[in-house]
Structure formats: C-alpha cells, structure tokens
C-alpha cells in the first residue's frame with residue numbers, strides 16, 4: 086500500500102520481466118486539466134523584497150530576473166505552465182526563467198524543446214526510479230538521459246505538450262525537479278560511496294536528504310539572488326568536489342583536547358565557484374552533523390540579505406564574501422543562527438584521507454565484507470534508454486538495488502557479491518559500456534554543449550568523445566589525467582579544475598567573420614588536496630584540432646615530467 090500505481094507497475098514489470106509501462110509520446114498529461122482558478126501571482130518572501138528595495142533605494146537597477154521574481158515567483162507559475170502545456174506552447178520572456186523553478190528549461194535555439202533537470206539527493210536513486218526515468222525519457226524525451234556534473238540526471242528533447250507530464254510522472258516515482266534551475270539551491274551532492282566506503286568518516290546520505298527535503302518544503306529557500314550549491318563530503322574514496330560549492334561540508338575528525346567533544350564534525354568551507362576561479366575556503370568553523378541543515382539555512386538567509394541583485398555576474402556568494410570579508414558575513418550568519426559558531430585551529434583536526442581519482446570506475450571492495458561496488462563509465466555522461474533499462478536490471482538482480490551517480494558523470498552499482506562481480510562486468514559490457522578504469526576516461530567530463538545548450542560555443546560532448554578516442558589509441562598513460570570540456574564561461578564542466586581544461590570559443594577562419602567550433606585550452610588545474618586554478622596555454626584551437634593538441638600535450642608531459650610529477 087506504500088507505492089503509487091506507477092511504482093507498482095515498474096516493480097511488477099521488473100518482477101515479471103515484462104515491459105513495465107507503455108506510454109505514448111505527447112499523450113495525456115499526467116493529470117487531466119488545469120485548475121479553473123489560477124493561483125495569484127506572488128513574489129519572494131519579505132527578506133527578498135527588502136533586499137531588492139535596498140538596491141533600488143540606492144538608485145541601482147534590478148536585473149530583469151529580479152524584476153521577474155518580484156512580479157511572480159516561478160514556484161507559483163505551475164497552473165500557467167499547465168495551461169501552456171495543454172496549448173502546446175513554450176514559455177516566452179520572463180516565463181522561460183520561471184519555468185526553470187520547476188526544472189523545465191526551454192533550450193532553444195540549440196533544441197526547440199524542454200530539458201528537464203531532476204534533483205537526486207546524494208546522487209543515489211533506486212533501480213526502479215532509474216528505470217522509471219528511462220521510461221519517461223522514452224515516452225516524452227529523446228530516448229536518452231545525461232548524468233550531470235552534480236551527480237544528477239537530465240532528460241532532453243521534451244516537446245512543449247509533455248513538460249508537465251514529465252514533472253508529474255517524476256513525482257509518481259518519488260523524484261522531483263523542483264528548484265533544479267533558476268536562482269535556487271541546486272541538486273545536493275554527497276559522497277557517492279556513502280555508507281559503503283572503506284575510508285569514509287561519515288555517511289552523507291541522511292545529511293543530503295535532510296537538506297534536500299528542507300529546501301523543497303521551505304519557501305524562502307527559492308528565488309535567491311542567484312543559484313547556490315551545497316555539497317557534503319564524507320571523506321570517502323570517491324570525492325564529492327565539495328570545494329567547488331558555495332557551501333562545502335567536509336567530514337573531519339576533531340582531536341581530543343581542544344575544548345569540544347572529539348569525533349566526527351563537519352568543517353565549513355564557503356564561496357566555491359570555480360568558473361570564477363575560486364574554491365570554497367575553509368572558515369575555521371566546525372559544525373555537528375546534526376546542525377548542518379540549520380547552519381546551511383542560516384547561510385542561505387544571510388546570502389538572501391546580502392547578495393547582489395543588479396549584476397548577475399556578481400550575484401554569487403563569493404562576491405558577498407569578497408565584499409564583506411568572511412568575518413563580516415559569518416557574524417551575520419551567527420545572528421541568524423542565534424548562537425556563535427565553534428571555531429577550531431587547523432591542528433585540532435586530523436588530516437583527512439585523500440580521495441582516489443580512479444575509485445569511481447571499476448570494481449572496489451565495500452566496507453561490508455564480501456560486497457563490492459562497480460563503477461560504470463558513461464562517456465560524457467550519456468546513456469540510451471536501453472542502457473538505462475539494462476543497468477536497472479543489473480542493479481536489481483545482482484546489486485543492492487541502488488544506482489549511485491557521481492560528479493564524474495558516471496554511476497556505481499553497489500552491493501555486488503564477490504561471486505557476482507564477473508557477471509556484472511559482462512552484463513555491463515553487453516550494454517556497450519565499460520567497467521574498466523582508464524586514466525583518460527576516468528577524468529573526462531563535458532557539459533551539454535551546442536547540441537543542447539544555447540550558450541555553448543562548441544559541441545563539447547562531441548569534442549570530448551573525439552579526444553578520448555584519439556588519445557586512448559595513441560597515448561599510454563600511467564596516471565589519471567582530468568580533461569574538462571566546457572562550452573562557455575558558465576563552466577558547468579569546471580574547466581578551471583581540469584589537468585587540461587577546454588572552454589568553448591568561436592574561432593575565426595577568415596576575415597569575413599566566419600567562425601568554427603573551437604576552444605581556449607588551459608592546463609594545471611586540480612581539486613581537493615591538489616586544488617589549483619588552471620592557466621591558459623593556447624587560445625583559439627579549432628575543435629577538429631583539439632584531439633591532436635591534447636595528444637601532443639600528453640606526450641610532452643610524459644616525455645619531460647620529473648619522477649612522480651603530476
């Protein structure tokens with residue numbers, strides 16, 4: 086009695102081996118009609134309105150997005166979205182932004198369709214939810230789904246008529262897309278191997294889930310000055326890239342003798358935004374895991390009060406911290422919390438074990454004896470519906486039923502008994518995917534690119550695939566090398582933290598203004614213990630030349646590096 090009808094159908098379909106649900110494209114929306122009375126348009130809560138008024142009182146102009154939020158918060162646009170779906174029209178003007186509050190992105194002109202971005206706390210979902218997403222992508226999308234760099238799923242090529250059906254079917258599956266776009270708190274990431282990791286200090290799943298549900302059910306967590314990222318890192322073998330987030334909670338072991346209870350705490354890092362060349366910086370503050378949601382909410386509320394609303398490029402938390410200083414901002418957060426933070430010197434915290442850059446691919450023992458997780462490579466994160474069905478079957482039949490997405494745009498199948506490991510690897514290979522960790526594939530990430538994003542200057546996924554195919558044949562690497570291919574300055578693939586980073590650029594081919602896909606190429610980025618911002622090496626590399634240029638770079642590094650030099 087605890088399952089929805091759709092969920093039961095998926096489960097029954099799985100048990101019987103039959104095809105679970107037949108859904109026809111463009112058919113009936115999940116619920117039949119729009120309500121007779123549309124909800125009253127409303128704006129953000131008092132704190133947001135006050136912040137907007139403050140800028141206007143200074144004679145500054147609010148951005149169109151801020152004005153749009155004040156007229157009607159996207160959260161309240163659902164009845165109009167439903168009417169638009171029934172009429173088969175895409176949103177226009179400020180509504181393009183408002184629809185993103187519900188996770189629907191009209192991505193024209195790259196594709197005249199919706200992309201739907203989900204929310205998957207800690208990146209972990211069940212095999213039947215995963216299968217359900219595949220069925221939705223088959224019925225309403227382009228027959229594939231992408232794993233994103235926030236350990237999340239996106240469904241693309243959704244017609245105007247089908248956006249609402251997608252959203253409602255996701256809810257039937259126990260999933261949601263609410264708040265996954267626009268000026269909202271994005272998918273909550275955590276350690277992908279949480280609860281099964283041999284070296285973790287803390288299982289991040291309950292923390293990520295608690296924060297996820299808090300956001301979903303708290304109105305003032307929507308419509309911030311700009312988007313906001315939060316990550317929980319449990320100090321496991323697979324990293325969560327928490328230092329690239331606005332808030333990075335890092336599990337640490339606090340030693341005895343520093344005036345607080347020894348044990349596992351969360352160290353608070355703030356202001357990460359690698360597209361703007363900044364990692365989250367340690368605040369010297371530690372919080373108890375059970376305080377994390379309260380602390381994160383207080384930080385977000387301080388950001389609502391102080392974030393810039395006149396310039397989108399300067400509206401992220403980093404710029405508040407730059408302007409106010411960490412001490413000034415944290416004093417405001419303490420006021421919101423109603424108590425002072427616990428601050429500890431660096432020596433109070435035991436050194437953290439490092440993540441393994443290859444641990445998200447291949448077979449790895451879990452902390453539960455006799456069980457393993459298996460990392461499956463998904464070149465640039467894309468999976469066909471058939472592959473998703475196959476992976477769901479494997480997870481249900483031979484794993485513990487969970488599918489764990491990672492920020493490396495791949496996934497893990499967990500809970501595989503020693504005796505079943507070979508069978509899983511064979512079954513994955515039969516889907517045209519691999520469990521083998523190659524140093525290049527392990528660290529290859531690419532954003533959506535020009536095939537699906539209007540901001541892109543180049544086809545990033547195509548270039549990333551070409552680099553992989555070209556270099557794997559020609560360069561024998563003994564060490565992981567991260568290659569991040571991003572389409573524009575929004576830096577969804579975080580080009581500044583790649584060993585090699587490429588950012589899309591239109592490259593001139595003559596004096597008449599004709600251009601082709603291309604990139605500026607950067608080197609020397611890193612993350613975690615090796616955190617570094619990559620520096621530009623080449624400008625205006627044509628996309629067709631990128632594989633050869635990367636090959637040359639890799640070969641030069643192999644030839645000239647000193648022993649142990651990354």
Ligand code: SF4
Nearest residue numbers: 532538541572573577
């Ligand atoms: Fe689009 Fe730019 Fe993000 Fe790539 S980095 S997905 S081009 S917004």
